[in-house]
Amino acid sequence: MSFPADGAYPASYYAATATPAPERPRLEGEAEADVCVVGAGYTGLSCALELAERGHKVTLVEAARVGWGASGRNGGQMVNGINAPLDRIGRLYGPRVQAFVGGLVTEGGQIIRERVARYGIACDLKPGNLFAACTDRQMRALEDKRHLWSKYGMDDHELLDREAIRAHVGTDAYVGGMIDRSGGHLHPLNLALGEAAAIERLGGVIHERSPVRAVDTAAARPVVTTDHGRITARTLVLCGNAYLGRTVPALATRVLAASTQIVATEPLGARAKQILPTDLCVEDLRYILDYFRLAADGALLFGGGTVYGGSTPRDIERKLRPNLEKVFPQLKGVRLTHAWSGNFALTFSRVPQLGRLGPASYFAHGYSGHGVTGSHLFGRILAEAITGDLSRFDTFANLPWSPFPGGQALRVPYSVAGSWWYGLRDRLGI
Numbered sequence: 001m002s003f004p005a006d007g008a009y010p011a012s013y014y015a016a017t018a019t020p021a022p023e024r025p026r027l028e029g030e031a032e033a034d035v036c037v038v039g040a041g042y043t044g045l046s047c048a049l050e051l052a053e054r055g056h057k058v059t060l061v062e063a064a065r066v067g068w069g070a071s072g073r074n075g076g077q078m079v080n081g082i083n084a085p086l087d088r089i090g091r092l093y094g095p096r097v098q099a100f101v102g103g104l105v106t107e108g109g110q111i112i113r114e115r116v117a118r119y120g121i122a123c124d125l126k127p128g129n130l131f132a133a134c135t136d137r138q139m140r141a142l143e144d145k146r147h148l149w150s151k152y153g154m155d156d157h158e159l160l161d162r163e164a165i166r167a168h169v170g171t172d173a174y175v176g177g178m179i180d181r182s183g184g185h186l187h188p189l190n191l192a193l194g195e196a197a198a199i200e201r202l203g204g205v206i207h208e209r210s211p212v213r214a215v216d217t218a219a220a221r222p223v224v225t226t227d228h229g230r231i232t233a234r235t236l237v238l239c240g241n242a243y244l245g246r247t248v249p250a251l252a253t254r255v256l257a258a259s260t261q262i263v264a265t266e267p268l269g270a271r272a273k274q275i276l277p278t279d280l281c282v283e284d285l286r287y288i289l290d291y292f293r294l295a296a297d298g299a300l301l302f303g304g305g306t307v308y309g310g311s312t313p314r315d316i317e318r319k320l321r322p323n324l325e326k327v328f329p330q331l332k333g334v335r336l337t338h339a340w341s342g343n344f345a346l347t348f349s350r351v352p353q354l355g356r357l358g359p360a361s362y363f364a365h366g367y368s369g370h371g372v373t374g375s376h377l378f379g380r381i382l383a384e385a386i387t388g389d390l391s392r393f394d395t396f397a398n399l400p401w402s403p404f405p406g407g408q409a410l411r412v413p414y415s416v417a418g419s420w421w422y423g424l425r426d427r428l429g430i
Contacts, residue, residue, distance in 0.1 A: 003243075007064040007209040012073050012340040013264035013301060014189040019122060021066065021193045027207040027229035033059040035386065036224055036233035038212050041071035042371065043364050044239035045195040046111065046379025047386075052202035054387055059231060060196075060204065061224060063211035067192030069243045070371060073342040075262060075291045075303045077281045078112060078184040079129055081105045083350035083368035086148050092349060093399060100395055102152030106182055108373030111380060112191065113184075119201075121194030124296040128280045129183030132165065132174040138285040142178040156181040169282055170275040173327050177282075185281035185293045188372065212240075212247055217361035235386055238363040239379075241371070242345035250357055253403050255345040255366045261316045262303035263324065264295070264338040265331065272298040275328050290323050299337070300324075312341040344369050348402045354378055355397040362386065 007023075009015035035051055037044040040062035048058045062068070082089075082105065090098035116125050133139040146157045158179045160168070165177045196206055207229075215236065216223040222236035238248060242257045268275070272294050276282070281293035292302040302324045305313070313319050316339035325332045347353055347366035352374055354364035362385065364378040378396075385393035 003063040003068075003211050005209070007068065009065060009068060009189075010073060010340050010342070011338065012262070013295065013299065013338040014072055014187060016338065017187070017295075017297075019190050019193050021196070024062075024066070024206045024208040027061055027210040027226050027231065029229050031059070031229060031231045033057065033231050033233040035059070035235045035237065036061065036222070036231045037237045037239060038215070038224060039069075039239035039241065039244070040066045040192070040196060040206060040208070041069050041239060041241060041243075042192065042375035043241065043379045043382075044237065045071070045192060045199065046376045047237055047239065047382045048199050048204055048379075049115065049195055049202070050380050050383035051386065052199050052204045054383070056387075058199065058204040059233075060199070060206045061210050061212060061226065061231065062206065062208045063243065065208050066196040066206065067189045070241065070342050070344050071192045071375070072189035073262070073340055074188050074344075074372060075281070075283075075301065076185050076188045076293065076372070077129055077283065077291060078109045078186065078372050079283065079370055080109060080154070080180055080183055080373060081370065082352055082374055083370045085145065086152075087144070089351065092351070097395070097399070099152065102149070102154075104377065104392070106154060107380075108375070108377035109182060109184065111376040112186070112373065115195060115198070116191070119194060119198040121191060121198075123186045123188075123190040123194060125184060125186045126279060126281075127184045128179060128181050128278070129185065130165075130168055130177050130179050130280045130282045132169065132177040132282050132284040134174060134284055134286060136175060139176045141285065142176070146178060154182070168276070168278045168280055170277065170330070171327050174284070179280065183281070187296070215248055215361070217248070217250075217358040220359055222358065222361045234360065236361040237382055237386070238357070238361065239365070241365045241367070242343040244365070248357070248363075251363060251365065254353060254401065255347055256404055257309060257343045258346050259307040259312060259341045259343050260303055260369070261305050261313060261320055261339070261341045262301055263317060263320045263336045265300040265302070266335045266337055267298040268294075268300060268331075268334075269298060271330070272300070274330065275300065290327060292324075292327070300328075300331070307341075316341060344371060348404050351399065351401075352378060353396070353399075353401055354382065354393065
């Protein structure tokens with residue numbers, strides 16, 4: 001995995017509107033840490049902040065800049081749950097695990113709201129997200145989801161028929177939907193930058209522009225080596241997710257990098273109220289989905305598409321504009337100001353993974369496109385384990401996992417074929 005030498009953010013809407021932040025020094029020479037966290041994305045930031053609040057001395061090592069990866073360029077949607085539906089988790093792991101996951105899937109969003117309030121993080125946090133159904137089959141799936149989630153105390157959901165959804169989304173594209181009022185949306189890079197500032201206020205240290213080249217996870221005191229320095233730590237936490245690459249071979253086979261793309265329109269003025277009157281964020285229920293929301297200045301951020309293997313399409317605007325104009329014909333020809341791509345890490349089961357490598361090295365990854373809330377939850381669970389409470393950590397760490405079929409050579413073609421099949425089902429409405 002290569003990173004820009006200056007750590008420059010991709011040319012996204014978020015980078016253009018980010019809160020000013022200091023450049024942190026790169027790691028130089030030998031250093032020691034109580035806890036060393038690799039990756040200053042949401043998982044690493046969440047874990048480090050939780051530990052710093054508990055009095056631990058934490059050092060974060062980031063290859064580029066805080067929030068440079070998926071955490072600073074995602075759709076900004078706080079979607080409760082993990083990618084794998086609760087009913088599928090029940091089929092895979094049984095009712096006990098289903099109940100366990102059902103009891104904590106809203107916690108990630110709660111963590112975000114608590115930290116935004118506690119540390120005064122300006123990230124344009126807004127309430128509510130909407131799941132949009134393109135077919136009657138998808139609408140029935142939402143009805144089943146609402147019923148199942150209500151068993152675990154999640155009752156902030158409102159089902160919408162074809163007429164009702166038009167009060168929230170100015171399009172004829174959907175047959176209905178469901179609002180989750182405990183969801184929300186925000187400026188993702190500003191959230192990451194605010195959490196980093198909070199860590200530093202609590203005594204934490206962050207090194208940017210310090211790509212990790214090797215880790216020794218077998219040692220009682222793990223060692224992290226970068227281009228210009230080395231850290232020996234009492235505890236190591238690996239939070240590189242899709243951008244860890246092959247640095248840790250034991251983790252490389254567990255996940256597959258995939259990219260998704262986003263475009264930003266010019267500020268829409270009065271048209272913003274016409275397309276999203278209640279300012280909810282939206283995602284549809286197709287396998288290769290569209291997702292969109294309004295930014296604070298009235299620009300529409302519209303995302304979609306998946307490229308397995310994590311490459312960037314040559315022309316993002318050409319890829320996404322037809323979908324945008326299909327959902328919102330009234331925006332035909334609208335000027336696009338930014339277009340960017342970013343990677344997320346898929347697991348084969350679509351269930352995130354965490355665990356331990358060696359006696360004092362931990363990891364978490366694989367949010368499969370639902371990482372804004374999941375990463376904050378898993379960061380907290382990692383911190384709990386490091387401070388002695390293994391109850392929730394062990395439940396996830398003990399779940400069996402399967403590699404992608406085809407091994408390193410064929411897993412991308414396999415995933416492409418699978419996405420083609422499910423995309424065909426979406427187009428046929430079956």
